[in-house]
Amino acid sequence: xxxxxxxxxxxxxxxxxxxxxxxxxxxxxxxxxxxxxxxxxxxxxxxxxxxxxxxxxxxxxxxxxxxxxxxxxxxxxxxxxxxxxxxxxxxxxxxxxxxxxxxxxxxxxxxxxxxxxxxxxxxxxxxxxxxxxxxxxxxxxxxxxxxxxxxxxxxxxxxxxxxxxxxxxxxxxxxxxxxxxxxxxxxxxxxxxxxxxxxxxxxxxxxxxxxxxxxxxxxxxxxxxxxxxxxxxxxxxxxxxxxxxxxxxxxxxxxxxxxxxxxxxxxxxxxxxxxxxxxxxxxxxxxxxx
Amino acid sequence: xxxxxxxxxxxxxxxxxxxxxxxxxxxxxxxxxxxxxxxxxxxxxxxxxxxxxxxxxxxxxxxxxxxxxxxxxxxxxxxxxxxxxxxxxxxxxxxxxxxxxxxxxxxxxxxxxxxxxxxxxxxxxxxxxxxxxxxxxxxxxxxxxxxxxxxxxxxxxxxxxxxxxxxxxxxxxxxxxxxxxxxxxxxxxxxxxxxxxxxxxxxxxxxxxxxxxxxxxxxxxxxxxxxxxxxxxxxxxxxxxxxxxxxxxxxxxxxxxxxxxxxxxxxxxxxxxxxxxxxxxxxxxxxxxxxxxxxxxxxxxxxxxxxxxxxxxxxxxxxxxxxxxxxxxxxxxxxxxxxxxxxxxx
Amino acid sequence: xxxxxxxxxxxxxxxxxxxxxxxxxxxxxxxxxxxxxxxxxxxxxxxxxxxxxxxxxxxxxxxxxxxxxxxxxxxxxxxxxxxxxxxxxxxxxxxxxxxxxxxxxxxxxxxxxxxxxxxxxxxxxxxxxxxxxxxxxxxxxxxxxxxxxxxxxxxxxxxxxxxxxxxxxxxxxxxxxxxxxxxxxxxxxxxxxxxxxxxxxxxxxxxxxxxxxxxxxxxxxxxxxxxxxxxxxxxxxxxxxxxxxxxxxxxxxxxxxxxxxxxxxxxxxxxxxxxxxxxxxxxxxxxxxxxxxxxxxxxxxxxxxxxxxxxxxxxxxxxxxxxxxxxxxxxxxxxxxxxxxxxxxxxxxxxxxxxxxx
Numbered sequence: 005x006x007x008x009x010x011x012x013x014x015x016x017x018x019x020x021x022x023x024x025x026x027x028x029x030x031x032x033x034x035x036x037x038x039x040x041x042x043x044x045x046x047x048x049x050x051x052x053x054x055x056x057x058x059x060x061x062x063x064x065x066x067x068x069x070x071x072x073x074x075x076x077x078x079x080x081x082x083x084x085x086x087x088x089x090x091x092x093x094x095x096x097x098x099x100x101x102x103x104x105x106x107x108x109x110x111x112x113x114x115x116x117x118x119x120x121x122x123x124x125x126x127x128x129x130x131x132x133x134x135x136x137x138x139x140x141x142x143x144x145x146x147x148x149x150x151x152x153x154x155x156x157x158x159x160x161x162x163x164x165x166x167x168x169x170x171x172x173x174x175x176x177x178x179x180x181x182x183x184x185x186x187x188x189x190x191x192x193x194x195x196x197x198x199x200x201x202x203x204x205x206x207x208x209x210x211x212x213x214x215x216x217x218x219x220x221x222x223x224x225x226x227x228x229x230x231x232x233x234x235x236x237x238x239x240x241x242x243x244x245x246x247x248x249x250x251x252x253x254x255x256x257x258x259x260x261x262x263x264x265x266x267x268x269x270x271x272x273x274x275x276x277x278x279x280x281x282x283x284x285x286x287x288x289x290x291x292x293x294x
Numbered sequence: 295x296x297x298x299x300x301x302x303x304x305x306x307x308x309x310x311x312x313x314x315x316x317x318x319x320x321x322x323x324x325x326x327x328x329x330x331x332x333x334x335x336x337x338x339x340x341x342x343x344x345x346x347x348x349x350x351x352x353x354x355x356x357x358x359x360x361x362x363x364x365x366x367x368x369x370x371x372x373x374x375x376x377x378x379x380x381x382x383x384x385x386x387x388x389x390x391x392x393x394x395x396x397x398x399x400x401x402x403x404x405x406x407x408x409x410x411x412x413x414x415x416x417x418x419x420x421x422x423x424x425x426x427x428x429x430x431x432x433x434x435x436x437x438x439x440x441x442x443x444x445x446x447x448x449x450x451x452x453x454x455x456x457x458x459x460x461x462x463x464x465x466x467x468x469x470x471x472x473x474x475x476x477x478x479x480x481x482x483x484x485x486x487x488x489x490x491x492x493x494x495x496x497x498x499x500x501x502x503x504x505x506x507x508x509x510x511x512x513x514x515x516x517x518x519x520x521x522x523x524x525x526x527x528x529x530x531x532x533x534x535x536x537x538x539x540x541x542x543x544x545x546x547x548x549x550x551x552x553x554x555x556x557x558x559x560x561x562x563x564x565x566x567x568x569x570x571x572x573x574x575x576x577x578x579x580x581x582x583x584x585x586x587x588x589x590x591x592x593x594x595x596x597x598x599x600x601x602x603x604x605x606x607x608x609x610x611x612x613x614x615x616x617x618x619x620x621x622x623x624x625x626x627x628x629x630x631x632x633x634x635x636x637x638x639x640x
Numbered sequence: 641x642x643x644x645x646x647x648x649x650x651x652x653x654x655x656x657x658x659x660x661x662x663x664x665x666x667x668x669x670x671x672x673x674x675x676x677x678x679x680x681x682x683x684x685x686x687x688x689x690x691x692x693x694x695x696x697x698x699x700x701x702x703x704x705x706x707x708x709x710x711x712x713x714x715x716x717x718x719x720x721x722x723x724x725x726x727x728x729x730x731x732x733x734x735x736x737x738x739x740x741x742x743x744x745x746x747x748x749x750x751x752x753x754x755x756x757x758x759x760x761x762x763x764x765x766x767x768x769x770x771x772x773x774x775x776x777x778x779x780x781x782x783x784x785x786x787x788x789x790x791x792x793x794x795x796x797x798x799x800x801x802x803x804x805x806x807x808x809x810x811x812x813x814x815x816x817x818x819x820x821x822x823x824x825x826x827x828x829x830x831x832x833x834x835x836x837x838x839x840x841x842x843x844x845x846x847x848x849x850x851x852x853x854x855x856x857x858x859x860x861x862x863x864x865x866x867x868x869x870x871x872x873x874x875x876x877x878x879x880x881x882x883x884x885x886x887x888x889x890x891x892x893x894x895x896x897x898x899x900x901x902x903x904x905x906x907x908x909x910x911x912x913x914x915x916x917x918x919x920x921x922x923x924x925x926x927x928x929x930x931x932x933x934x935x936x937x938x939x940x941x942x943x944x945x946x947x948x949x950x951x952x953x954x955x956x957x958x959x960x961x962x963x964x965x966x967x968x969x970x971x972x973x974x975x976x977x978x979x980x981x982x983x984x985x986x987x988x989x990x991x992x993x994x995x996x997x998x
Contacts, residue, residue, distance in 0.1 A: 056890055070758050080896025087890035093751070097650055103664075108883050109895035112877055115944075116653050116664040125647055134647055160895065173856045232988075378790060396815075448993060455991060460754075464988045467925060471981030474850045478843060485839050492831050568824055575817075620831050623824035631803055634817040 006082060006163040006196055007032050008053060012064035017043070022048045022219040025062065026069065030164075035197045037189050037206055037211035041241050045220040046200045047168055053198075054085040056164045066164070077139050080108035084157040088168040088200075098152045099137040103128050105159030124159050130193075131155040131185060137192040147178030151185060158189070167199040171206065179203075183210045204241075205267040208255045216240045232256040234248070250268060317585050322594045328377065329601045334367045341367075365499065373498040374604045374618065375597040377559045378569055380510040380597025383517050384555035385570025386577070386588050387548050390528035398570035398604050399435075399556040401523055402462035403469070405565035407438020408557070410469040413483060416467055417476050422486040425504055427559035432509070435557035441465055443549050454531075493566035493619025495604050506562040513554035517589050520547060524585040551555070566619040569596050571624045579633060599626060651942070666945035669705075672938050673952060680956040681735070687963040688725045692971070695720065727861055728853045731920060732956035732962040732976060734864050735853070736927055738917040741875050743928025744935075745910040748882040749903055749926055753803035757928035760907070761819055764826035765796025767920040771833060771845055786842025786863050789919030790912055796822065797911050851924030851977025853962060860920045867916035873910050874953065878906055879943035886941070924977040926984030927954050957983070 015023040022045045030053070032035055036162045038046040051057040053064050055071050071079055092101055104119040105127065128134040131151045136144060141152055150170060157165055170186070171179040183197075187210055189195045201207045207214050208228040215225040216232075217242045224231045231258040233256075237245045243260050250257040334346050341359050349360035350368075383397065390396040399405050411434025412427050419426070441466055446458035477484040489496070517524075523544045527534045534541050559566070573596045574588065581587040600618060607621035652670075655662040695717060696704075702708035703717040704726075711717065714952045742757035749755075758764075769792025770785055800822050804814040830849075834842050847854070850886045884892045892899050914928070931954035932946065938953075939945040961979040968974055 051890075052825045054894065056893055064735065075896075076893075076898050077896035080894065085890070085894035087894065090888055093886045095941045097940070099647075099649055100651075100940075101887075103649075104883055104887065105895065106651055107880065110880065113661045115880055117654070121649075121653075128647065137647055157894075166894075172747065241945075256942050331705040444990070447990065460988065460992055464985045464992070467981050468985035471850070471925075471978040471985075475978050476849050478850070478975060478978075479972065481839055481843055484843060484846070488835060488842065492835060515649065571820065614836075615827060616832065617835065620828040620835075627821040627825045630751075630821040631818050634814050634821070635806055 008083070008164060008196075009065045010049075010053050011062060011063050011065060013052055013056055013059040015048050016060050017048075021060070021220075026220075026222065028053070028215070028222065028225075030196065030198055031213065032163075032196055033190070033194055033240065034212040035199070035210060036055045036213045036215060037207035038198070038200045038215050038217065039202075039207045039240075040217035040223075043215045046217050048220075049217065050085075050198065050200050052167055054083060054086065055079060077108040077200050080091065080160060080162070082162050083164045083166065084160040084162040086153055086157045086168065086170065090153055094142055095140050096142075097126070097138055097140055098133055098142065098144070098155075099124070100197070101141050101152055101156045102133075102137075102159050105156040105161075108160060123161055125220075127155040127159040130189070137222075145178070146174045147181045150174060150178065150182050154182070155190075163194070164196045164198070167197070169202060170212060172202060179206065187212070204232065204237070204258050205250070208257065209250060209253055228256050231235060232258065233281050315581060319587075319590055319594065322591065322598070326375070326594055326598050326601070327396075329598050329605075330371050333374075333601050333605050334363060335370050336609060337362070337367060338531055353361055358448055362481045364398035366522050369494050369500045369503050370498050370604070371601065373503050376497050376503075376507055376510050377495070377563045377566065378596040378598070378600030379593035380513060380555040380559040380596075381566060381569040381600075382573035382577075382592040383433065383514055383589055384552045384559070385596075386585070386592045387517060387524060387552055387555075388570070389625055390524050390576050390585060391545060391548050391552075393530065395530065395575065397459065397462075398567065399560070400468070400565070400567045400571075401459065401464040402552075403438045403442045403554045403558060404435045404552070405567070406466040406469040406473065407436075407441075408432070408434040408560040409565055410434055410473045411437070413476050413487055414471050417480055417483045420482075422523050424497060425505065427490055427564070428502060428506055429580050430562070432506075432557045432561040435560050436553045438465060438469065439549065439553045490564045492617035493564040493622070494587060494617035495600075495607075496615060496617070498562060502562065508563075509554045509558035513558065514589075514593060516547070516551045516554070519564070520544065520551075521585040521589050524548065524589075525583070528583070528585065564617075564619065566622060567601070568619075568622045568626045572630050573599060575630070576633065648720040650940075651944075664944055666942055667941045668939045669945040669949060672949055676949070676956050677953045680952070680959055683956070683959050683963060684729060687729050687966075688721055690963065690967060691720070691725060693720045699831055701702065715907055723857075727858050728856045729959055729962060731856045731864065732853050732958040734861065734868055735917045735921045736931070736954035736956070737872065737926065737951040737960030738864060738868055738954075739924060739928040740935075740950040740957075741947055742873060742910045742914040742917070743954075744932040744943070744950045745875060745882065746928070747905050747926070747932050748886055748943060751886060751888075753933065754929070755786075756925075757910065758915075760922065761796035761800050761823050762793040762828065762910065762914045763918060763923040764823045764830070766790070766793040766915045767923055768792055768826050768830055768850060771830060774848075775837065775841060775845075781859070786867060786916045786919040790915040793911050793915035793918070794908075794955070796826065797907065801907075810932075814968045815862035840871065840958055847975050848922040851922040851967050852975035853921050853958075854973065854975065856920065862922045864916045865910060871913050871916075872917065875906075875909050875913070876944075876947050878902070878909070879947050881946075882906065882943040886943075901983075922975075922977060924980055926960070926980040927957055930980075930984045930987055931957060934987075 010028040012025045012027060013023065014021065014025055014198050026049070028049070029054060038049060040046045048057065049205070052059055056070065064157060066082060071083070101125045103120070106124060109120060110116070128137055131154055133151050133155055135149060136148060141149060144152065154170070170182055174182065183206060184199055186199070190197050197214055211228060213226065214228050214231050216236060218225045223240050224236050232247060234245055234247050237247070245258050245260045247258055249255070331343065331346060335341050335343050341363065345359050346363060349357070349363040353364060354360045385398045388402055389395055405530070408431040411430040415430040416422050442458065442461045445461035445465070448457070449480050477487070500567060523539060526537055526539050527541060527544055531541050574590050577595060579590040581591055601624070602623040603625045604618045606625060607616040607618045628638060651664045653662060653664045685700055689695060689697055693716070699708065699717060701722065703721045705725050708714060708717070709952070728971040733906060739757055746757055747753055748757040766789035770789045771783065775789045800815065800819045804818040806814070834845055837845065881897060884895055884897050885899065885903065889899055917924070931950045935946055935950035935953050939949050958976060958980070961976050961983060965974040965976050
């Protein structure tokens with residue numbers, strides 16, 4: 005059980021209010037993806053619900069505790085956060101990095117318990133980086149490095165893990181590697197995962213729930229099948245597109261239109277696939293186009 | 295110590311419109327002339343401003359006040375002006391070249407090179423005079439600059455900001471330790487040199503000014519000529535290369551100008567800090583990032599700052615006086631702190 | 641042969657039975673520590689042995705251990721060893737420890753390998769306070785100086801921090817800029833003292849500003865020893881927080897670190913150690929910069945090992961520097977601060993040369 009609720013939070017930097025009175029519920033045991041164009045406030049929202057940024061108004065409640073009233077370590081045991089593009093000190097080994105995830109479980113005098121040791125090892129194994137344990141983090145490939153950071157967050161042993169753009173700056177193969185890992189953590193270990201994603205299609209493929217934002221407001225939220233429509237994409241990203249079924253997973257797949265070349269309307273792909281979550285919609289748009 | 299940080303780019307400049315830049319420069323120039331005249335009136339004995347005017351344009355060699363003005367005060371004020379302008383311009387060049395907002399002749403080893411050469415000369419030759427200091431100060435500054443530039447250009451990529459800054463800091467510390475070793479061992483040298491090492495305009499007369507000014511004037515003119523190239527290179531070397539600039543040449547010439555400017559300034563007035571560091575920052579807040587405006591504004595504002603500081607240095611503990619280098623910090627620091635708080639957002 | 645590689649941690653764990661205490665250290669720490677200690681002891685004996693009064697190495701060791709009480713020259717031996725030569729060497733060691741730990745903390749907090757103990761104006765603040773005290777109140781007891789220097793350093797550090805604080809927090813750039821400005825002011829005040837002081841005092845002040853352990857006695861050793869006794873263990877216990885801060889503010893917050901509070905504590909420790917060192921030996925440069933650098937190469941970047949080893953290394957470096965300073969232009973001597981600059985600058989020159997192609 006670890007339900008995270010934001011009650012009418014207002015988030016602001018020095019003199020710019022980014023988010024005004026927002027309500028949001030993060031359901032337990034699910035993968036939630038925050039999507040939206042640059043500057044829509046999705047990262048700010050993630051910071052706001054993870055105690056990286058103090059709300060000007062409203063509260064963030066984990067189960068029944070206000071996260072700003074909990075001792076920092078107590079919260080860290082229940083909620084882990086991986087910021088965007090973290091950098092490890094030069095020469096730090098993967099093992100040492102992952103061991104640092106145990107910080108909230110330690111005290112001034114009790115700095116390394118057998119329990120710490122066991123969970124660190126487990127985190128290394130789950131993320132398949134045990135074989136690199138003695139390598140310096142800065143010598144790893146992008147995907148391995150990101151897995152090491154996820155392992156560190158995992159060693160924190162929290163039910164809830166928040167990640168800010170975990171796939172940015174990674175090659176495609178590494179992006180899939182990281183997202184598959186997160187999905188495993190969700191399905192096999194019951195971790196609740198919230199992540200900011202750039203790629204709408206990845207969000208559709210991996211998330212149980214998509215929260216689409218624009219201008220500091222939530223425009224739509226729900227299962228990808230229901231939420232990701234051409235209308236929504238147009239509203240949120242201001243781009244024309246078609247939504248078809250992903251040939252691999254059957255989830256919605258957004259194919260953007262470009263300014264120069266508007267594709268000829270066809271619904272073939274959807275029909276051939278025999279899967280039509282959005283067929284109506286596609287047809288409507290296609291009709292309109294005719 | 296140094297910290298390699300991004301250049302502080304002001305979020306908006308004070309003179310927002312380009313059409314205000316030229317009039318702004320004229321206003322600053324008028325202000326400078328006012329400061330110069332004001333400075334001439336002040337001293338051990340205050341002289342009336344009408345007398346100042348007369349002495350400048352109707353010089354009467356039998357008038358004692360005129361004599362003081364022409365032989366003592368005018369050279370001093372002009373020295374301050376050219377030193378301030380040189381230091382500010384060379385600071386601006388160094389900050390652009392190294393892309394390090396903290397670069398100045400102190401950090402790049404030039405001041406300590408000059409100080410070391412002067413102290414060594416006095417220790418070995420034992421003939422202290424302002425013109426000896428000037429010669430050795432210039433030589434020391436030039437040699438230090440060449441060493442720092444050579445060290446900083448080793449290896450691939452030539453002179454990168456980080457390497458230059460590191461080399462400067464290291465050489466600075468190294469030379470200072472030798473300077474101190476001499477001063478600790480030889481009380482006589484210490485006594486002769488201590489006022490000079492604080493940076494002072496006291497007793498600078500026409501011959502010395504005429505001896506050193508050409509270098510600095512050449513430096514300022516040269517800097518104005520390559521200001522467009524400096525703007526480009528301050529965006530980063532790769533971008534400059536991409537825009538078709540032969541960066542090696544520009545860097546070399548800029549380094550030479552820095553030697554002329556900083557070397558000339560230290561030769562005339564001793565090592566004075568803070569002007570070269572503060573003024574370019576202040577100027578960037580006013581005019582933005584274009585070196586075609588940064589350099590002239592730096593020259594004028596640097597001259598103003600040093601003139602005002604020198605006035606302060608002369609009047610605070612009259613009839614004695616402080617070295618202008620000391621006064622500089624008192625004048626510049628509060629303004630700098632205010633600016634940092636007001637403008638640096640992140 | 642698909643046997644999984646045995647996961648062997650790169651650290652050793654200290655977990656005394658029956659004590660509610662555990663600590664982990666890099667595997668290389670014990671060996672490196674032993675090496676440095678052995679080296680220090682050798683230099684110590686050589687250093688005590690070196691000087692105007694001739695003693696054999698055997699005599700030195702026996703006097704140190706108190707084994708030759710029946711020797712005819714024992715009284716001279718103890719005078720030379722315990723009164724003249726040992727105190728300054730021990731002091732050099734302790735000062736080196738303090739500066740090295742202070743520098744390690746400063747580099748950890750700022751995540752900048754070029755930060756040194758004097759980053760937040762400690763040298764100028766502590767220096768001004770101590771110089772003023774020496775000049776105005778003659779014959780200050782040695783144990784008062786660290787407090788004055790600490791107060792000067794802390795006031796400066798707090799002033800810089802406060803002036804750089806705006807709205808949500810203190811930005812690194814503002815810290816650096818404000819630091820430069822405030823340091824310039826303090827340095828100017830010091831310069832004024834140097835300009836108008838008696839030439840003898842000025843020379844003394846120069847020596848002090850460069851850093852020196854000349855003529856120090858046990859009183860100075862106890863003065864800084866007390867500070868180390870409190871702050872060195874504190875620094876070692878807070879190594880974990882330093883590690884976490886090294887991952888970046890956001891990650892550290894996510895791990896449950898109250899960063900402003902912990903950073904504040906660490907800053908106080910760093911400032912206190914640097915101030916105590918400055919108070920007894922002046923502003924010795926380069927140790928706080930070099931020691932963490934070299935140590936990181938020896939035992940890696942984790943602070944549990946880095947803090948104690950850099951302390952030992954800094955101590956050893958200053959004991960060596962003290963010996964060199966006494967030897968190089970004998971019979972007069974170079975202040976220790978000049979020697980550290982002469983060792984430290986070439987070291988960084990070498991680093992620069994080695995990394996020239998990066």
